Amino acid sequence: MSFFESLKAVAAQAVELVQNNPQVVSGIQKIIEENGGVSGIVTKFKEKGFSEAASSWVGTGDNVSIGADDVLKVLGNDSVKDLASKVGLDTDATAGLVGNLLPLVIDKLSPDGKEPGGDIASQLSSLASLFTK
Numbered sequence: 001m002s003f004f005e006s007l008k009a010v011a012a013q014a015v016e017l018v019q020n021n022p023q024v025v026s027g028i029q030k031i032i033e034e035n036g037g038v039s040g041i042v043t044k045f046k047e048k049g050f051s052e053a054a055s056s057w058v059g060t061g062d063n064v065s066i067g068a069d070d071v072l073k074v075l076g077n078d079s080v081k082d083l084a085s086k087v088g089l090d091t092d093a094t095a096g097l098v099g100n101l102l103p104l105v106i107d108k109l110s111p112d113g114k115e116p117g118g119d120i121a122s123q124l125s126s127l128a129s130l131f132t133k
Contacts (some may be wrong), residue, residue: 027083028098028105031075038109041102048074057106060113065103068095 035041038058045054045066053064072080072095084094 023086024083024097024101027086028101031079031083031098031102032105034079035075038106042106045074050074053103054106057103058110058113063103063107066099068092068099071095071099071102 032038032041035044042054042058045051050066050070053066053070056062056064072091075098077091080095080098081091083098084091087094087097089097
């Protein structure tokens with residue numbers, strides 16, 4: 001299996017997981033809100049040494065991915081553990097899922113390369129529709 005095929009398989013699994021567990025999207029929404037919205041979470045990742053990745057999520061180019069360990073380092077175990085209990089996964093698997101989805105979510109919330117203003121909750125709710133179609 002080529003790298004591209006492997007990537008497609010992982011993406012398909014992530015989409016299926018999100019569709020079967022809508023709590024994933026609400027959990028990521030909660031994580032973003034608890035960390036000060038898009039601006040706050042981007043700043044938090046930058047402060048923890050992930051400036052290139054966080055900037056890419058807001059920018060208009062390709063998103064730099066982050067790993068499960070990176071998510072745990074920045075967001076802390078408690079945030080991820082709380083989401084893990086809601087979606088029925090272990091903490092590491094949930095951190096990996098957040099690492100895959102968070103760049104996509106931040107990217108979609110900042111389509112013009114600018115951090116969004118206004119009501120993040122409504123923006124995230126409309127974003128959730130991307131995963132539940």
